[in-house]
Amino acid sequence: MQYATRSLSTTSNPVLRWLSNTLYRKSNLFLFLLLTPPLLWFGVVYLGSLFALLWQSFYTFDSFSMSVSNDLTFDNYRALFDATNLDIILRTLSMAVAVTLACACIAFPIAYYMTRYGSRAEKGFFYIAVMLPMWASYIVKTYAWTVILSQQGILYWCINQLGLSSALNQVLQLPAIGGNTLATSNLGRFMVFTYIWLPFMILPIQAALERVPTNLLQASADLGARPAQTFRKVLFPLVFPGVVAGSIFTFSLTLGDYIIPQLIGPSGLYIGTMVYTMQGSIGNMPLAAAFTVVPIVLIFIYLALAKRAGAFDAL
Amino acid sequence: MAIAVEFSAVSRHYGAEDKAVKAVDDVTISVAEGEFFSMLGPSGSGKTTCLRLIAGFEQPSLGSIKIFGKEAAGTPPYEREVNTVFQDYALFPHMNVLDNVAYGLSVKGVAKLEAYKRAEHALSQVALGEYGKRKPGELSGGQRQRVALARALVNKPRVLLLDEPLGALDLKLREQMQLELKTLHKKLGITFIYVTHDQGEALSMSDRVAVFNRGRIEQVDSPRNLYSLPKTSFVADFVGTSNVVNRDLAEQITGNNQPFSIRPEHINIYDNQKNVMKVTGEVADIQYHGATSKIEVAINGQLLAMVLSNTENTEAQLPKIGQKLTLSWPQSRMVML
Numbered sequence: 001m002q003y004a005t006r007s008l009s010t011t012s013n014p015v016l017r018w019l020s021n022t023l024y025r026k027s028n029l030f031l032f033l034l035l036t037p038p039l040l041w042f043g044v045v046y047l048g049s050l051f052a053l054l055w056q057s058f059y060t061f062d063s064f065s066m067s068v069s070n071d072l073t074f075d076n077y078r079a080l081f082d083a084t085n086l087d088i089i090l091r092t093l094s095m096a097v098a099v100t101l102a103c104a105c106i107a108f109p110i111a112y113y114m115t116r117y118g119s120r121a122e123k124g125f126f127y128i129a130v131m132l133p134m135w136a137s138y139i140v141k142t143y144a145w146t147v148i149l150s151q152q153g154i155l156y157w158c159i160n161q162l163g164l165s166s167a168l169n170q171v172l173q174l175p176a177i178g179g180n181t182l183a184t185s186n187l188g189r190f191m192v193f194t195y196i197w198l199p200f201m202i203l204p205i206q207a208a209l210e211r212v213p214t215n216l217l218q219a220s221a222d223l224g225a226r227p228a229q230t231f232r233k234v235l236f237p238l239v240f241p242g243v244v245a246g247s248i249f250t251f252s253l254t255l256g257d258y259i260i261p262q263l264i265g266p267s268g269l270y271i272g273t274m275v276y277t278m279q280g281s282i283g284n285m286p287l288a289a290a291f292t293v294v295p296i297v298l299i300f301i302y303l304a305l306a307k308r309a310g311a312f313d314a315l
Numbered sequence: 316m317a318i319a320v321e322f323s324a325v326s327r328h329y330g331a332e333d334k335a336v337k338a339v340d341d342v343t344i345s346v347a348e349g350e351f352f353s354m355l356g357p358s359g360s361g362k363t364t365c366l367r368l369i370a371g372f373e374q375p376s377l378g379s380i381k382i383f384g385k386e387a388a389g390t391p392p393y394e395r396e397v398n399t400v401f402q403d404y405a406l407f408p409h410m411n412v413l414d415n416v417a418y419g420l421s422v423k424g425v426a427k428l429e430a431y432k433r434a435e436h437a438l439s440q441v442a443l444g445e446y447g448k449r450k451p452g453e454l455s456g457g458q459r460q461r462v463a464l465a466r467a468l469v470n471k472p473r474v475l476l477l478d479e480p481l482g483a484l485d486l487k488l489r490e491q492m493q494l495e496l497k498t499l500h501k502k503l504g505i506t507f508i509y510v511t512h513d514q515g516e517a518l519s520m521s522d523r524v525a526v527f528n529r530g531r532i533e534q535v536d537s538p539r540n541l542y543s544l545p546k547t548s549f550v551a552d553f554v555g556t557s558n559v560v561n562r563d564l565a566e567q568i569t570g571n572n573q574p575f576s577i578r579p580e581h582i583n584i585y586d587n588q589k590n591v592m593k594v595t596g597e598v599a600d601i602q603y604h605g606a607t608s609k610i611e612v613a614i615n616g617q618l619l620a621m622v623l624s625n626t627e628n629t630e631a632q633l634p635k636i637g638q639k640l641t642l643s644w645p646q647s648r649m650v651m652l
Contacts, residue, residue: 213403213405215401215403215405216405216407216408218370218372218392218399218401218405219399219401219405219406219407220407220418220422221371221372221391221392221393222370222371222372222392222393222397222398222399222467223393223398223418223419223422223466223467223470224393224419224422224423224470225393225418225419225422226393226422229422233418233422234407237409238408238409
């Protein structure tokens with residue numbers, strides 16, 4: 001009869017008890033209280049500023065007085081298709097595509113090894129090895145690369161030691177890729193972009209691989225599929241959403257970056273550096289805003305293409 | 316009859332040599348072509364590892380495995396004429412049911428139309444002809460089980476490996492699938508190798524059963540012999556329920572200390588029968604099981620279980636807990652261990 005006298009609730013405070021019981025019964029109220037602060041933050045601060053940006057992209061910039069008036073116009077968007085601006089967009093876009101493809105090709109084997117062969121300790125080591133570069137300042141890393149890629153740098157030294165300097169010079173003479181030195185070539189810029197964004201590709205692919213049960217691969221082999229067929233028909237389709245998730249990071253981060261194009265590679269603006277210049281030194285906020293919309297639109301197009309390719313069928 | 320699968324002194328070790336875990340330890344068996352062969356044992360007894368050795372997902376550390384006379388060690392799974400039905404089905408979640416079933420054919424280069432035609436036929440054989448366009452995630456457990464079966468059988472394997480295929484199904488469905496599997500086995504005439512920890516399943520379906528314990532084989536025999544003539548106390552205990560009588564009690568009952576086993580259904584309440592073994596104890600527990608009642612009698616601390624059919628007659632005279640009861644059984648039913 002001991003149980004009859006014991007209070008069932010763990011708290012004796014009647015107010016707290018009333019509160020927890022009410023929240024337990026009215027789960028909608030609980031959800032409301034739980035989600036209001038983040039939704040306010042997300043809605044007002046994030047979406048609000050995004051809409052403000054979108055709105056400002058329709059403002060008018062007077063290039064004579066260098067001032068912005070809030071008369072609405074499509075001129076800024078029309079200006080995006082001017083030859084010089086289109087050039088900037090295509091230059092950035094092609095770099096983003098190249099960096100994304102390279103990151104995917106490098107990340108997949110690393111992630112695959114981590115998932116399938118790594119012991120617990122090895123996995124921990126890989127996680128840290130992948131994340132460690134993200135802990136260091138991004139600008140420091142980029143400056144470090146300017147040193148690595150310079151003509152007195154370690155990369156040139158290595159290439160000389162291997163006797164490959166003539167090969168490098170030939171590569172650097174190629175149009176679109178090359179330049180005077182690695183540090184001022186698109187190739188160098190591409191290497192730095194790939195290095196900096198690689199962790200953002202490895203981690204989602206690794207997470208996707210982790211979710212593929214081993215017995216699906218065994219079932220595929222059991223049914224007569226050679227390893228290459230198993231990869232093409234089972235493993236890759238199942239991991240594709242992870243590759244897409246990673247590529248959204250590498251793609252959008254490259255589209256929006258304004259540091260690396262300033263420090264490494266040839267002259268010529270990127271979307272990021274263009275926005276930086278427009279809103280900083282020139283004060284053409286409306287055109288800067290219009291340029292900022294470009295990556296957003298490109299990402300939407302990319303997602304639509306990925307969806308059509310069946311990227312999300314396995315989700 | 317030809318031998319489908321032959322293990323000669325096969326061992327599978329994990330880990331460093333000095334402190335290796337022996338998942339399979341010196342196993343020798345041969346499975347005849349067309350046989351329904353079960354591998355029975357508790358979890359961790361090595362039965363699944365043996366199946367994986369046949370499928371090719373694992374390689375033996377020692378010994379040889381022959382599939383239809385051809386050495387299989389070193390051959391990858393995709394070059395073996397066996398197919399597996401996995402415990403949790405392992406259906407490809409990104410393909411619809413028809414593509415799942417056609418998978419084996421399409422990777423072997425069968426033309427698309429032909430592959431689909433045969434896959435549709437295989438699906439209709441497991442009564443899922445209408446489900447080809449669905450994704451595996453939209454099917455029930457029993458339906459997924461059938462898809463897995465169709466996906467394996469469409470390749471016309473010479474040996475079908477089944478890894479606890481009914482483990483995730485509820486009792487009614489399991490019984491129904493057992494029947495269907497047996498019918499299928501008869502119809503196809505191919506070798507079935509069936510891994511299970513459910514002794515009832517193994518006994519009711521198989522031609523022969525291998526009982527595994529700690530990586531070793533305890534006994535390979537027909538279900539009837541396994542049940543009535545267990546060779547080891549492990550088999551006596553694991554297959555069906557059995558009273559394994561230890562040395563001390565055996566000495567008290569039979570006069571010599573040879574341990575033996577006796578099935579609960581062979582024990583009667585003593586009623587002046589002639590030429591029987593008998594022993595008196597105290598009723599410790601009575602469990603009601605619907606068609607039968609199980610009575611446990613304590614003798615010097617050891618429990619002997621007996622089973623009574625619940626007829627009008629016996630229910631009226633069911634003993635009470637604490638009551639003295641004399642049990643008896645024909646000597647011929649005792650199995651010396």
